Every structure is written in structure tokens, then in C-alpha cells.
Amino acid sequence: xxxxxxxxxxxxxxxxxxxxxxxxxxxxxxxxxxxxxxxxxxxxxxxxxxxxxxxxxxxxxxxxxxxxxxxxxxxxxxxxxxxxxxxxxxxxxxxxxxxxxxxxxxxxxxxxxxxxxxxxxxxxxxxxxxxxxxxxxxxxxxxxxxxxxxxxxx
Numbered sequence: 584x585x586x587x588x589x590x591x592x593x594x595x596x597x598x599x600x601x602x603x604x605x606x607x608x609x610x611x612x613x614x615x616x617x618x619x620x621x622x623x624x625x626x627x628x629x630x631x632x633x634x635x636x637x638x639x640x641x642x643x644x645x646x647x648x649x650x651x652x653x654x655x656x657x658x659x660x661x662x663x664x665x666x667x668x669x670x671x672x673x674x675x676x677x678x679x680x681x682x683x684x685x686x687x688x689x690x691x692x693x694x695x696x697x698x699x700x701x702x703x704x705x706x707x708x709x710x711x712x713x714x715x716x717x718x719x720x721x722x723x724x725x726x727x728x729x730x731x732x733x734x735x736x737x
Contacts, residue, residue: 597626597633605634606711618692618707618714621674639689643677644696653703653720657727660697664690664729687730688714694729 600608605625610617613636624635647663649656670684676692679685685693691707691714698705704719708726715728726737 597635600632600634603632609636639675640677644693646700649701656701657718661729690729691716
């Protein structure tokens with residue numbers, strides 16, 4: 584027998600949110616894919632909260648080829664991404680060119696995709712209110728924040 588939660592999840596993509604905190608529930612259910620959540624829809628059914636994550640289509644991020652050493656590729660990628668204006672509500676990295684803007688999540692996901700495309704190991708670091716990157720160059724890991732303009736070894 585299917586429960587109401589199972590039916591809702593299977594038929595509409597919504598998941599039960601027992602804690603009432605969508606961010607906590609999405610982090611728990613998606614794990615590493617949580618970084619790709621650009622927003623979510625919330626539904627209240629008979630006093631129960633259900634959430635449906637909306638994920639960035641990371642396979643559609645515009646990829647740019649850069650030449651040179653990994654450090655040079657990183658500097659070129661940072662320069663490339665700095666051309667976008669910061670807009671808090673624009674989290675979709677696939678819309679950076681269309682809207683000429685993005686927030687820390689959009690820019691960080693784009694930097695990760697561009698660096699990986701250029702053969703440089705990279706990932707994201709995210710907290711409650713901000714996302715930035717780590718990049719591996721010559722055995723050292725660097726923290727890179729394109730939005731706030733810093734890079735440090737760490």
C-alpha cells in the first residue's frame with residue numbers, strides 16, 4: 584500500500600519535509616547535489632509540508648576553453664566571470680549570459696564547470712548564505728571567491 588507521501592513524491596516530484604526546514608531536508612536528501620538547488624517549491628497538504636527542488640541544469644552551463652597552465656586558466660576564468668553583475672535572486676548558472684548577471688551560486692557553479700572542462704580539479708564550498716570555490720593547482724588547494732574578489736591557499 585502506498586502512503587500519501589509516496590504518492591505525492593512519485594506523482595509530482597515533491598518530497599515530505601518532516602522538519603519544516605526545506606534547506607535542511609534538501610541537504611539531507613540530495614547530499615552533494617544540494618549545490619545545484621537554485622530554488623524550491625513548497626506545498627502544504629493537510630498541515631504537512633512538501634518540497635520540490637528546482638535544480639540547475641549543470642550540463643547546460645556555457646563552457647569556455649582557456650590555454651596555459653592551470654593557474655593561468657583559473658585567472659582567465661575569474662576574469663571571464665567577473666563581467667557578470669551580481670544579482671542576489673539570479674542563481675541559475677545557465678542564464679548568466681542571457682541575464683548578464685548571477686549570484687554567488689550561479690557564478691560558483693559556472694567556475695566549477697569551466698575549471699573541470701579545462702582539466703583543473705575544482706569544486707564548491709557552501710554555507711548558509713554564500714557559495715564559493717576550491718581549485719586544486721600543482722598539489723595545493725586554493726579557495727576562490729569570484730564574487731568577493733579573493734583567492735587564498737587553504
